[in-house]
Amino acid sequence: MLRSPLARFLAIGAVTLIVLAIGTNILAGQAANREALAEVRSINEVLAASVASPVVTDGLVRAKPAAVDRFDRTVVRRLDVDLISRINLWTVDGLLYSDVPGALDLEFELSEAQKRVLEVGGTGQVLTDDVAATELTQGAEGTVQVFTRIESRNGTRLLFEGYYSLDDIEQRRQQIYTPFQLITVSALLLLLVLVTPILLVLTRQVRTAADERERLLRGGLEASDAERRRIARDLHDGVVQDLAGTSFSIAAAAREPDLSPTVKTSLTAANQAIRDTLKSLRALLAEIHPPEIHAKGLAAALADLTAPASALGVQASVSVEGAETATDRQAALVWRVAQEAVRNALRHAQASTIAVTVRSDGTVLVLEVVDDGVGFASGDEPAPDRYGLRGMTSLVRDSGGRLRVDSAAGEGTAVRLEVAVDE
Amino acid sequence: MSPRSTLVVMLSFVLGVAALATAPFAAARDGEEVDRGACSDSSWKRLRVVVDGNGRLDVIGSVWSDDEDLWTWRMLHDGDVSANGEVRAKDADRSLRIRRSMINFAGPDHIVFRAMNSRTDEVCRAEVDF
Numbered sequence: 001m002l003r004s005p006l007a008r009f010l011a012i013g014a015v016t017l018i019v020l021a022i023g024t025n026i027l028a029g030q031a032a033n034r035e036a037l038a039e040v041r042s043i044n045e046v047l048a049a050s051v052a053s054p055v056v057t058d059g060l061v062r063a064k065p066a067a068v069d070r071f072d073r074t075v076v077r078r079l080d081v082d083l084i085s086r087i088n089l090w091t092v093d094g095l096l097y098s099d100v101p102g103a104l105d106l107e108f109e110l111s112e113a114q115k116r117v118l119e120v121g122g123t124g125q126v127l128t129d130d131v132a133a134t135e136l137t138q139g140a141e142g143t144v145q146v147f148t149r150i151e152s153r154n155g156t157r158l159l160f161e162g163y164y165s166l167d168d169i170e171q172r173r174q175q176i177y178t179p180f181q182l183i184t185v186s187a188l189l190l191l192l193v194l195v196t197p198i199l200l201v202l203t204r205q206v207r208t209a210a211d212e213r214e215r216l217l218r219g220g221l222e223a224s225d226a227e228r229r230r231i232a233r234d235l236h237d238g239v240v241q242d243l244a245g246t247s248f249s250i251a252a253a254a255r256e257p258d259l260s261p262t263v264k265t266s267l268t269a270a271n272q273a274i275r276d277t278l279k280s281l282r283a284l285l286a287e288i289h290p291p292e293i294h295a296k297g298l299a300a301a302l303a304d305l306t307a308p309a310s311a312l313g314v315q316a317s318v319s320v321e322g323a324e325t326a327t328d329r330q331a332a333l334v335w336r337v338a339q340e341a342v343r344n345a346l347r348h349a350q351a352s353t354i355a356v357t358v359r360s361d362g363t364v365l366v367l368e369v370v371d372d373g374v375g376f377a378s379g380d381e382p383a384p385d386r387y388g389l390r391g392m393t394s395l396v397r398d399s400g401g402r403l404r405v406d407s408a409a410g411e412g413t414a415v416r417l418e419v420a421v422d423e
Numbered sequence: 424m425s426p427r428s429t430l431v432v433m434l435s436f437v438l439g440v441a442a443l444a445t446a447p448f449a450a451a452r453d454g455e456e457v458d459r460g461a462c463s464d465s466s467w468k469r470l471r472v473v474v475d476g477n478g479r480l481d482v483i484g485s486v487w488s489d490d491e492d493l494w495t496w497r498m499l500h501d502g503d504v505s506a507n508g509e510v511r512a513k514d515a516d517r518s519l520r521i522r523r524s525m526i527n528f529a530g531p532d533h534i535v536f537r538a539m540n541s542r543t544d545e546v547c548r549a550e551v552d553f
Contacts, residue, residue, distance in 0.1 A: 066503030101478020
């Protein structure tokens with residue numbers, strides 16, 4: 001899945017782009033919201049200072065009908081804009097003016113936010129939908145009330161309040177937000193487009209270098225393998241054949257009827273020693289140059305692996321059942337794991353017995369290498385020079401199998417490999 | 424009925440008819456108040472107050488004269504000047520017409536329209552309680 005670094009980069013880039021776009025959209029939306037609201041506050045402050053404040057007379061402050069008329073006519077004429085849908089003028093005692101018909105005949109109280117602005121100055125706002133409905137707010141749903149403190153000529157504090165449509169604010173927000181959104185997404189896309197060819201070139205360079213390194217490594221391995229093969233062939237065709245010939249000769253000599261029993265016994269012992277040496281040599285050959293493992297030859301190959309055990313005084317047994325359906329690759333994996341496990345048991349376990357069993361139920365091929373040696377505590381770290389267990393685990397994982405090592409101090413070690421049998 | 428009583432009754436009747444004939448008369452339809460009448464032999468005035476679609480009072484003061492003089496005018500709302508200005512009667516019928524909106528407060532609103540000819544000092548005054 002997405003093996004290509006470029007595909008991975010593009011996928012990560014696309015996800016990053018989406019995340020960044022969503023993140024910046026949220027932040028930009030909030031910023032645009034604040035900006036749109038700040039604009040409305042500014043508009044209200046300008047209207048309060050330039051339109052309302054100049055026509056606030058002492059008569060108006062005293063709620064004289066004629067002064068209220070003048071204020072109404074002036075404000076309505078000057079503020080005949082779509083942006084503002086309702087205008088109120090408050091004093092600390094209550095509503096002084098409203099363009100809502102009949103509102104002046106009723107009594108309303110200032111909200112806490114309005115009282116605060118009236119006291120300390122500045123501008124405040126509340127959503128109409130967030131405050132208790134009154135005759136004054138009837139029909140003004142979906143607006144925001146923005147109020148700014150002004151002062152009459154005699155210093156009386158008043159609150160100029162305008163109702164602004166949230167739809168208009170949303171439109172303004174979109175006007176602010178859309179270009180910002182386009183810039184952000186375009187910049188990210190551009191970055192992706194610019195970086196992609198650079199990454200493509202770099203990926204090709206890395207892949208070429210990796211191919212070259214792999215070629216060299218393979219060459220080194222092949223050379224090493226050829227050398228091992230040559231040594232193994234020389235040993236097999238030379239020393240092993242010579243020892244085998246010597247063994248046959250000694251065996252033949254030992255069968256001579258004229259020999260004294262003492263000599264016969266000595267010859268038989270010498271022949272046995274040679275045969276043991278031959279077994280060790282064959283095991284060494286198998287280690288230097290592992291044989292081509294096939295399912296049918298798995299039992300014999302495992303027997304060769306355990307051959308050195310008898311020389312070390314270790315009782316070794318090999319049992320293979322139902323492994324015929326395994327592929328050569330699975331058989332090789334079983335052999336590799338068994339090789340490492342047997343080698344560990346012989347070198348470190350101080351075991352008296354080693355049992356190697358392979359069985360298959362047709363779906364899973366199972367290898368078990370069990371010894372009765374000293375074992376090790378599960379928390380003990382292996383020595384730094386012992387990479388066998390780790391190497392085995394890695395090898396099995398790469399092959400899609402499962403490896404489990406059970407051990408405890410003084411209770412031996414059991415290595416269990418499970419690998420699914422290919423259909 | 425004594426001759427003295429008959430004289431009093433006759434005099435009251437004559438004076439009543441005269442008052443009705445000469446006094447400015449006010450007439451009103453539903454939702455409107457109108458005050459109209461003569462300012463002098465040559466000028467007539469009218470003040471009409473109705474409620475407009477926004478719930479405000481639509482106040483229209485008019486003067487019909489036979490000249491093209493400059494008139495100063497003002498509208499009072501509960502005794503205070505709500506609007507004022509100057510205007511010259513120059514329409515085809517030599518009339519002037521002032522229209523202003525006022526707040527319709529709870530209770531009666533006393534509205535006065537007063538126009539004065541700057542040259543002759545002739546005054547036209549109309550008032551209604553709405």
